[in-house]
Structures are given as structure tokens and as C-alpha cells.
Amino acid sequence: MDKDTLQNLRQEYSSATLIEDQTSPNPIKQFDKWLNEAVEAQIHEPNAMTLATATHDGRPSARIVLLKGFDQNGFNFFTNYLSRKGKEITKNPLGSLVFFWGELERQVRIEGTIEKLSKEESEKYFHSRPKGSQIGALASPQSQEIDGRQELEAKWQQLEIEYEGKDVPKPSYWGGYVLKPRLIEFWQGRPSRLHDRLVYKKIDNKTWKKVRLAP
Structure with missing residues (x-):
């Protein structure tokens, strides 16, 4: 593909809006709503997410993994602890997730810390x-x-x-992680690139602050 063709690839977004008083005060509930809508829209693998990790000195890497559970505690995925991401998480537990549901013109971005799930949870999912x-x-x-x-x-x-x-x-080197969020951003595509961006910032264990960002 030549440069001009690539630069002229554009999509005008106009399918929905994202307004403060129409969203939940709890971002996990808002995520649940959007995920259900992605499932209902029959999006291929709506639980696919980009997981970004980094080495102890900040060299980033990213890959697609599958969300296998979530609740108020965080977002769960499973992998080999000795993989590149597993080794990076051991030395630098900060990570981020991105969901992109193009058909709905939506994106969710999540930042937080990553911890191992219990052996019992990993055993249950493995089997x-x-x-x-x-x-x-x-x-x-x-x-x-x-x-x-x-x-x-x-x-x-x-x-x-x-x-x-x-x-x-279950191999001893295989199991689950939970990303415990400190920030969750919901993005809804809008016309003329004036997209809606609502960010929830965690204030304490139970409280979230919701703010709007410029696109």
C-alpha cells in the first residue's frame, strides 16, 4: 500500500454517544454493559484484548490475550508464567489492557497493577x-x-x-493473573474526530471519579 492511500484511510464515526449522566458511576458495571452489547452485536471474540507489559527498565511489549473473567477486583487472563509477559510481570507488575470493538466504534483502555490469581482459581480454569x-x-x-x-x-x-x-x-508454570485497575477509559467514536472520552480514576478501594477528556 502506498503512503497516500494509507494516509487517506478514514472512517467517520457516528453510531452512538457517551454522555456522563447516561453512564454508570461504577466503571466495572459500565464495562459489563459495553461487553454485553459487543456480544449481542456478534463481534468476533469480544473478549480479545491487547495486554501491554514492560521490562523493569521500561521496554514495552504488547500482544492479544483473552479476558476470562472480571469483577470489582479486576480483569483476569491466563498464560504461561515463564513466557515473556510472565517474566515482565514478575519484574514490573504495571500493565494495561485495551479492548477495541470496531463495529460499535468503541474502545476501553485500562491501567493498573497485575497479580497472580490463586492456585485454586488457576486449577479450576485449567480443567x-x-x-x-x-x-x-x-x-x-x-x-x-x-x-x-x-x-x-x-x-x-x-x-x-x-x-x-x-x-x-496443570503445569506449575501456568496460571492466571488479575489486572487490578486504577484507571479505566471509555472511548466512543464521534463525527469530525470529536470523540467522547470518559475516564474513571480510582480514589480509594470503593470510590471512582469520572472525568471527560478532550479527544
Whole structure:
């Protein structure tokens, strides 16, 4: 694609508005509302989110992961603790999430600290996954260099035979995290790039302050 074509890619947003008195005073409830609307709109994988982490000296990295639960405590996802993101979280627990629901012209941005979920929560979710995914967690040394795909597939097939008719144990290096939010921003596309941006800032354990930002 040439530069001029790329620069002229534009979308005029006009599907909805985001007004202070029409939103919940609690951002988790507002997120729940928007997520339900994304599901109802049949958006592909509405729980897909960008997770951004950084090294201890501030080098950022980002990737798509899936939201697997949320409540007033925070937003949950699962991964290999020895992956790049896992290692970064260990040394720098600050992170952010971004949801983008293009069909609804909406974005949610979340900032906070990341902690491990309990072993019991990780065990429960691990054993709710399809067996193939459980075996995949054992077979894949996530983020490490391997010689080729055949190595990965051979390991998966070996484990499939080993655990035929048996429960697959959750690896000690695999489990869940919760991102505990301190800031949640809701973005709604509007005409002429005068987008709506409402930000909730956490004041204490139960109180949120809602403010509007210029687009």
C-alpha cells in the first residue's frame, strides 16, 4: 500500500454517544454493559484484548490475550508464567489492557497493577479448558526458541498418548493473573474526530471519579 492511500484511510464515526449522566458511576458495571452489547452485536471474540507489559527498565511489549473473567477486583487472563509477559510481570507488575470493538466504534483502555490469581482459581480454569488446550499448555515452552513446528507437534502427540483416559495436570508454570485497575477509559467514536472520552480514576478501594477528556 502506498503512503497516500494509507494516509487517506478514514472512517467517520457516528453510531452512538457517551454522555456522563447516561453512564454508570461504577466503571466495572459500565464495562459489563459495553461487553454485553459487543456480544449481542456478534463481534468476533469480544473478549480479545491487547495486554501491554514492560521490562523493569521500561521496554514495552504488547500482544492479544483473552479476558476470562472480571469483577470489582479486576480483569483476569491466563498464560504461561515463564513466557515473556510472565517474566515482565514478575519484574514490573504495571500493565494495561485495551479492548477495541470496531463495529460499535468503541474502545476501553485500562491501567493498573497485575497479580497472580490463586492456585485454586488457576486449577479450576485449567480443567475447564478443552483437553487439547490443556495438553498444549504442557507441550509449549511459550516464548522460547524451538527448532521447528514438528518439535512442538511431536511433543503434543506424545503427551496426548500419555494422558489418554487420564486427567492432565496443570503445569506449575501456568496460571492466571488479575489486572487490578486504577484507571479505566471509555472511548466512543464521534463525527469530525470529536470523540467522547470518559475516564474513571480510582480514589480509594470503593470510590471512582469520572472525568471527560478532550479527544
